[in-house]
Amino acid sequence: MTALPLGGMTPLSSLRKYFWKYRVRFIVGTLFVVFSNYFAVLAPQITGFVVNLVQQRLPGARPVASKPVHDVLVHRFITWVQSAQFSFGWLIAVCSLTILLLAILRGIFMFFMRQTIIVMSRHIEYDQKNEIFKHYQRLDTNFYKTHSTGDLMNRMTEDVSRVRMYTGPAIMYLINLVTLIGFCVMNMLRKDVSLTLYVLAPLPLLAITIYFVNSIINKKSERIQALLSDLTTNAQESYSGIRVIKSFVQEKAMLGFFTRNSEAYKKNAVSLARVEAIYFPSMALMIGLSTLVTILIGGVQALHDSSKIGLIVEFVIYINMLTFPVSAIGWTASMIQRASASQRRINEFLLTEPTIANLPEAQQVKVSGDIVFDAVNFIYPHTGINAVKQFSLRITKGEKVLVLGRTGSGKTTLAQLLLRFYDPQEGKITIGGNDIRTMDLKSFRDQVSYVQQDVFLFSDTVRDNISFGLASPASEERVTEAAAFASVHKEIQGFAKGYETMIGERGVTLSGGQKQRISIARALIKNPEIVVFDDCLSAVDAKTEHVIIGNLYRYLHDKTAIIITHRIFSSFPFHKIVVLDNGELLEMGSHEELMAANGYYAELYRLQLTEEKAEV
CATH class of the missing domain: 1.20.1560.10 (ABC transporter type 1, transmembrane domain)
Known part of the structure; x- marks a missing residue:
């Protein structure tokens, strides 16, 4: 800026x-x-x-x-x-x-x-x-x-x-x-x-x-x-x-x-x-x-x-x-x-x-889903924190990638760099071989859905919040389908006015889990090529989480998805699991490969498994 x-x-x-x-x-x-x-x-x-x-x-x-x-x-x-x-x-x-x-x-x-x-x-x-x-x-x-x-x-x-x-x-x-x-x-x-x-x-x-x-x-x-x-x-x-x-x-x-x-x-x-x-x-x-x-x-x-x-x-x-x-x-x-x-x-x-704006050569490009992080290095300009350090990752179209890491490891920063909320100081990010800096911002973001960690809902109806990202009003069927995939349809039907229920400022009238699921429905209704979920299930219980994961698996079968979380979704078969630590790539591979490596991922998985058995 x-x-x-x-x-x-x-x-x-x-x-x-x-x-x-x-x-x-x-x-x-x-x-x-x-x-x-x-x-x-x-x-x-x-x-x-x-x-x-x-x-x-x-x-x-x-x-x-x-x-x-x-x-x-x-x-x-x-x-x-x-x-x-x-x-x-x-x-x-x-x-x-x-x-x-x-x-x-x-x-x-x-x-x-x-x-x-x-x-x-x-x-x-x-x-x-x-x-x-x-x-x-x-x-x-x-x-x-x-x-x-x-x-x-x-x-x-x-x-x-x-x-x-x-x-x-x-x-x-x-x-x-x-x-x-x-x-x-x-x-x-x-x-x-x-x-x-x-x-x-x-x-x-x-x-x-x-x-x-x-x-x-x-x-x-x-x-x-x-x-x-x-x-x-x-x-x-x-x-x-x-x-x-x-x-x-x-x-x-x-x-x-x-x-x-x-x-x-x-x-x-x-x-x-x-x-x-x-x-x-x-x-x-x-x-x-x-x-x-x-x-x-x-x-x-x-x-x-x-x-x-x-x-x-x-x-x-x-x-x-x-x-x-x-x-x-x-x-x-x-x-x-x-x-x-x-x-x-x-x-x-x-x-x-703004520092993030369309370049003169920016063009509208169809997003393919093939994502490449090439030696990306990023320092937040207002704090000087080096959030991502020489990070490289290749995601093929249709792959589902899980990004894990401790708080402050750079997970959310990766999502914001991919959506081009920031530009890296070094390296580049390409989608379908095109540098995202050469893509028209509006066209690019229209083809990507991002569920942020900090959920924000507007003081409007449930229907309008779900269909917020669309250029024209969505049909009843399309709205309810998105809500069903996010496992919030039945709860919305229980509201006094259903989908016409007014949501208070920042969603104050809803529970944390309801807000997260409505934000997921808002992302799914766009039918994007790429979906990024940033710790968007932290406020839901284990049973609801399991249902949502199952729905997402069916919905995302042909889409590229990046799921950022502190937890391991053992029921979701990820193509790649990326573990970050202090902005650097610590581990990467499939579930079986990382378990065999017996590193941070394996330790976290065993710890989570123990907690789930204790809850049962």
Whole structure:
């Protein structure tokens, strides 16, 4: 497994493909934002016009010294109402209705703005979760041995959720504040350049504050997400291992462990909240200063030019309109920083390439069953343990091979190398003369069944668990036949809903023996060319084991089978018996040959025979 470098890319730049995919929604949503804010900035100009009209009718009013500058639409509206010769009351009413109409138009475009951009973010969230899940399934076994399930889940849920806040609300508010500030500042500059500069003077202080606070938020956000992953992992392991916790009476200890993790998360989250709390008072202070400057300087100007009264009203409205977008700068920047931290964590996995993958020359090959281990040497990359040492073995199509050995002798490693969960550092494994590294992984594994030592069943029906490895739903006859071969059919019929019985998480509602036999049925229903059983009968009694062995002998008559176990199945006539010790081939031969050699196998066989006689 290799991690690709991020290079000079910012984490959020990896989202460009999604914005391009939904570019129509994004562009239309941006236009809705522009239209919404355009209609918003027209209302203050009409308000200023009305205020000037009222001021001119007051006793002692001075003549207007300068002609106000208006937007094109506002200018046409004012020209129209003046030419219509409305009475003063009707003129005020028409202007009021126009302001109401502008507010309605702004609201309509705001609705469509959210319907396009926020919905777009939900589509991106859906695509991103699918992309992550698909990539998780590509990653190899070693990856899952070095990463916790809780962390994997957290990156798909919490991190993707934070990224969605960027692709939706943050983008929307960013476009909104840029366009609204742009329109407001443009109109203010057209009215009075000097007053605009005075009003906007406090804003550079705001920009400096945002820059420094954002850097702090980014660091704290990454730390919080890492702590949340630890917390999720702790909870997930506690739920999965609840029976072990209860049996060892460790509820208090696990609660203490969870509390410590939760406390660390809380402290960092509170610390981040305190930093973010600097934003909003800062915004309110800067807006308050701008409003104060507007009234102060505008009031002085109004003493010399009465037309400035309407201007002051316009500027105060503009400043108040800027209150939310300017205050949203902090909120938006915070969402962007958090999304950047989360996307960086997501990219760590998305940019990780599995070491076990199809080579460019990989082809779909019909598996024949002729297996050759040629001087295979394998060291686990995450522990450095040399599990298999210069191992060689030839298995002819249709042969049944028993692999024996003590715990840690490398038996399971052989099975995982054969299924290509790992690649050996030295030597090679061939099937039908083809190196398995040149075979298409999906096609190859479709033709091989593997019953793992650690049985895993899904939270689904018995039927669906048995037919899990099939591309299409299996017939009733095929499912029951596989269950019968695994000697579990009669027990399934005894369940309340038979094959439609729901199995609890990881098969918790079943006994250990039932889980093993259902997993055997799941392997047999595929009708594979090669079957690998890895200590899959450890939880069944001797009588049931004898029945299953007899069924397997009939089922496997024309198939290649490798059975890995700690016990000797004396009733099953194996073509070869392989004995491993510390990753090396200790003994190999038929039952008669190994008994004559009087080595480890013979000793184990006599010991097992003695135990069976004692049980009888």
